[in-house]
């Protein structure tokens with residue numbers, strides 16, 4: 787189960803597949819929608835695999851369905867982070883970048899990535915609709931970071947999430963709050 791819902795495209799249809807597999811109405815009630823698995827962690831290789839989708843579920847300024855910091859990723863300090871990033875919007879470019887939390891949102895200028903490689907290709911311009919990319923970096927410093935969409939004005943419109951690099955976490959999580 788876990789392996790098949792980690793694929794973003796399958797993730798979208800997973801709830802339908804679950805419903806189809808359920809024979810009795812009582813069971814259907816019991817198995818109400820299950821949150822997608824947005825993060826997995828391999829403690830042996832210290833690799834965090836994250837899925838990040840812009841405009842997930844509805845075509846708005848969201849990451850994995852969360853706007854304005856309602857989605858939170860946490861990874862253990864020192865993780866090798868591998869992000870599968872997709873822009874699901876049918877209307878516009880979006881991108882992703884991890885930046886330091888300075889106490890306020892980067893509304894006017896877009897900072898450089900907090901870690902080398904922690905941004906989608908050509909991040910200020912954005913990723914075209916329907917394209918999936920891989921982003922790799924090492925979460926080498928503990929602290930509070932933002933996952934932002936660096937496309938012009940998108941942070942202002944709510945296109946940002948939290949990204950926490952934790953000294954105490956033993957696994958990676960991605961939660962919509």
Ligand SMILES: [Cu+2]
Nearest residue numbers: 880935940945
């Ligand atoms: Cu955006």
